[in-house]
Amino acid sequence: MEQDADTLIADMGARARAAATALAAMPTARKADGLRAAAAAICADAETILAANARDVEAGAANGLSGALLDRLRLDPARLEGAAKGVEAVAALADPVGAVIDSSERPNGLRLSRVRVPIGVIGIIYESRPNVTADAAALCMMSGNAAILRGGSEAAHSNRAIHAAFSRGLTDAGLPADAAQLVPTTDRAAVGAMLKADGAIDLIVPRGGKSLVARVQEEARVPVLAHLDGICHLYIDRAADPEMAVKLAVNAKMRRTGICGATETLLVDRAFADPAKILAALGDTGCELRGDADIRAIEPRTVPASAEDWDTEYLDSILSVALVDGVEGAMAHIARHSSHHTDAIVTEAADTAERFLNGVDSAIVMWNASTQFADGGEFGLGAEIGIATGRLHARGPVALEGLTTYKWVVRGTGQARP
Amino acid sequence: MEQDADTLIADMGARARAAATALAAMPTARKADGLRAAAAAICADAETILAANARDVEAGAANGLSGALLDRLRLDPARLEGAAKGVEAVAALADPVGAVIDSSERPNGLRLSRVRVPIGVIGIIYESRPNVTADAAALCMMSGNAAILRGGSEAAHSNRAIHAAFSRGLTDAGLPADAAQLVPTTDRAAVGAMLKADGAIDLIVPRGGKSLVARVQEEARVPVLAHLDGICHLYIDRAADPEMAVKLAVNAKMRRTGICGATETLLVDRAFADPAKILAALGDTGCELRGDADIRAIEPRTVPASAEDWDTEYLDSILSVALVDGVEGAMAHIARHSSHHTDAIVTEAADTAERFLNGVDSAIVMWNASTQFADGGEFGLGAEIGIATGRLHARGPVALEGLTTYKWVVRGTGQARP
Known part of the structure; x- marks a missing residue:
């Protein structure tokens, strides 16, 4: 089973990398069109998604989930519309990819610039809120990254239904479906496989309670963007x-x-x-x-x-x-x-x-x-994938810019180094 | 022994944290004065340092070190003067700490800015080049970080002599000696303790060959800034x-x-x-x-x-x-x-x-x-702590800016969140 999970994540990672390569070079308008189509598909599938969610809520109640957890799990027409509107709002955010951070010219004529590029493949590990499926996928994609989503078992039917709609929207708009993949199993071994998939996954963002974040921070070989506590x-x-x-x-x-x-x-x-x-x-x-x-x-x-x-x-x-x-x-x-x-x-x-x-x-x-x-929306970022208390890369509320990195672009006219 | 190494690194980490707190708030001129005093002390101690280095080179030759390794290990008056001049050059670089990356004002009147701050405590793990002792310590300190230096056993006498001079320069200039500490043992367990000292050490920078970098990347729990290969x-x-x-x-x-x-x-x-x-x-x-x-x-x-x-x-x-x-x-x-x-x-x-x-x-x-x-000097950074091929935080040649992070500073007039 462990081996199966590793193989599954390696395969999803390879497909995500191909999608990430396509997304990295994609014009802003095409990414935004894809997200708007995904939002429309979520609205169009509302009945199916709410029925799937009702199954999850029923099973959760039978399994004795607490009232607070059931509330996080539960979707209704207004919440689902809110999720779709959230995806549309991300599509309207400024695209950080391609922005020039700084540039200079050297005495030998070399022209240097640092240009924002996507991080690559981002793994999202979350718990009972099914709207994270759409929200996190949208933030990753708008910043040019492919997402591998692993939601909680209690929301499995809801997540599958939301993801099916999201994917259809993407492919309808001509975007690769592999840009936002949902791990098809709720087996816990898949989480372990994601956490050690360095090379296949470039960054893990856990979205959930303290025990989830603690496990991710403890086990991960892949860099993690998170906060454990807000004391x-x-x-x-x-x-x-x-x-x-x-x-x-x-x-x-x-x-x-x-x-x-x-x-x-x-x-x-x-x-x-x-x-x-x-x-x-x-x-x-x-x-x-x-x-x-x-x-x-x-x-x-x-x-x-x-x-x-x-x-x-x-x-x-x-x-x-x-x-x-x-x-x-x-x-x-x-x-x-x-x-x-x-x-x-x-x-x-x-x-x-x-x-x-x-x-x-x-x-x-x-x-x-x-x-x-302390919130990305309040800070004017338009959204947030999370708040980070680590010291490297991005701190505080993290939105699109925090999901990018940079590369150095050097333009010469034939300079050889003396 | 393992336990001893953990205790040793925890203790050095605590003293480094206190020094880092002082460095983070220190004006540029005081940091630069400290580095110039350290450079002067290295020059003043040239005889002692060269004698210590001669012991290392003699032991290395007796232990069958290759010619290339002996050459990296060997100091002469010109090389030592070069090391001191390198520290002075770092003291002349622009200080990234306190720079405002961007700022904005929200409709509710909150004023936000992102301000560069040091990363904190940086562990440098290096091999036979004793000049790294001064060079890496200078780069860390000028960017407001405390350094924990762990050099190769073959350069132990040289590193101790250079570090003694560097420290004396710092304290003469009124800076905390704990700003640049040298791990006093060449026991390999100390490296292991540094690699898992998350919380005490914020970033590890390995400086050396591929086998060192591979070990660091494999074992580290602390984030690592490095490149394994240059293909x-x-x-x-x-x-x-x-x-x-x-x-x-x-x-x-x-x-x-x-x-x-x-x-x-x-x-x-x-x-x-x-x-x-x-x-x-x-x-x-x-x-x-x-x-x-x-x-x-x-x-x-x-x-x-x-x-x-x-x-x-x-x-x-x-x-x-x-x-x-x-x-x-x-x-x-x-x-x-x-x-x-x-x-x-x-x-x-x-x-x-x-x-x-x-x-x-x-x-x-x-x-x-x-x-x-592909080099920090050629890119106009004035120096480099290394070249990073990871995707997060800093990529390519890394100098002072890459050794900083940022925090969000929010200034209000009594705003409560509605």
Whole structure:
């Protein structure tokens, strides 16, 4: 079975490489036409896709999937239309391929430029959301890459139906169907084969919960673009505007608690005048506060924090709170405990803000804004394949440009090297 | 011993991280002053360093090191001065840290920018050239990174002496000595510990022969920036200028045969008028030509090529030669056999050249220039830490910019996400 999975992925990889070669040289308009045709095919197949999805939801309920998982799995006409519109929106994004990053001319007359090119073959490993099938395929293709999609077993029928429509749209528009292939088995060995397929797959993007990302990061031989945790911090400086501090603390924690940009730890400068109002406002929203005796003295609803709290991504209405000694204390805490996703400062002191923005080593650093803005759409990228907390290639929200690399193009007139 | 190596590297990594944090925030002038002080200390310690090097060379000769290896190992006053001047040259390069890649303002007033920051801690694993100790440390530090250097056992005394001088220069200039640490043992377990030290080391750069690079790429859990092979191609199109074709073929192969940018395979369009002159000129230089009966019919000194020849990096006066059907045939051969380092076309037909430059998927593609130009210095980068053939982060010659990454800096005025 293991061998079968390796053979399967090697074969899909070879076909993906051929499609990637075609996509790399394809004009923007043809890629966009293909995606619009794929979106139209998804709408045309709505009945079939929703029926397939109903089978998945029924099986999931019978297998005891939780309500949250069933909700992620479930499609309805509005969600499916949203998925198709998402594909159309990607087709309207600016194409990064072919853009000249920089260029120069050498004294010997050689003209150099760095030109954006697709990465090649991208493997997407995801869980229960079937709309990722269309969304991830669209982002890969618009940036000139071929996609190998491996969705969760619980969404197998939905994914097959969406992929069948997507493929038909591509071929109707004259694009290679191998540009977006769906792994036909939900056997877990296929994931293992993808993770070690260096040479066949150039990049893996996991889309799902922490256990999926952890497995991918642990096992992969292929480079991975992902974040494991979003342990985001909001620091309230002594020079913070008190009203803004309350507003941002409540928004950063409570607007949506389940997203990776939600704040998990609030750091408050010991010299900040009125911490009680912030903690009371948070407590009033129903947020559980965890802290030490100092914090309990400020807000009596606080429960004691344990050592693990500072390294925990709650994704829930829970917030760890600590007093720190100014911006240097905040930065020291963040250096120890942040997952380097998004960390923010609230202050009216520009020099303190700049110290924080320069000194905090995270993919996203913010001044006087809610950490919940950590999102490709909010950043104006039009979409995102994910948020990366690794240090190489692309960091933070990643959209089309992050799915490209570059090559050096050298134009001469017969220069030999002396 | 394995455990000792892990502990050693974890400890060095922690000290490197602290130094990296200091370097990341350090003004350009202070980094440059530190490097100039390090260069001066190397010159001041010349006698000690040359004596240490003499011990290494003597031991190497007694252990039967080849002449080529002994030559790489050997320092003399001129070479040592060259190493010091190299460090000074790096100090004069433009500092990439802090550069704003792009910026935008969102409709809600959030101001976004992507700012270059150092990668963090970089591990350099190298072989017999002791000058890498100073050269690699300088490149890492000028780009704001801390370096962990692990040189070859055959150069242990030389590396220690150079590192001692370099460190003293740094501390004299008020920089942290931990910015450039030398692994104190030549035990191979230390290399293994570095390769799996993800979290402590952010990037590994191997500098040495193919077996070192292969081991690093095979074992590393930490991302690696490297190239394994330089199987470079020169394609002579039907529309090539015949004189330029002869000149570039001889230069691309024979100027220096031992560098990664040397051409290893010559592809000649079947429709090119005068291949005999090119092959005769190569044969006259003493280059061994390998090809099939067609090539032998053109140049009788040709010996038969085997299947492996097309995938071989000779690094010697040997060239495999094949006839191909135009630019499409050349691109098909290159797609199968290139190591994606550097591939070049010689032609006067601009459209054919653009087809090749777009269609060949290598880190460097060239038109009417010798593949031997594949070099950071020749590209105007001022130096290079290496040439990368991977697809992510940085490709081709890598200097200071390739040793940085970026972060998103978001400046608001109290925006909460709706």
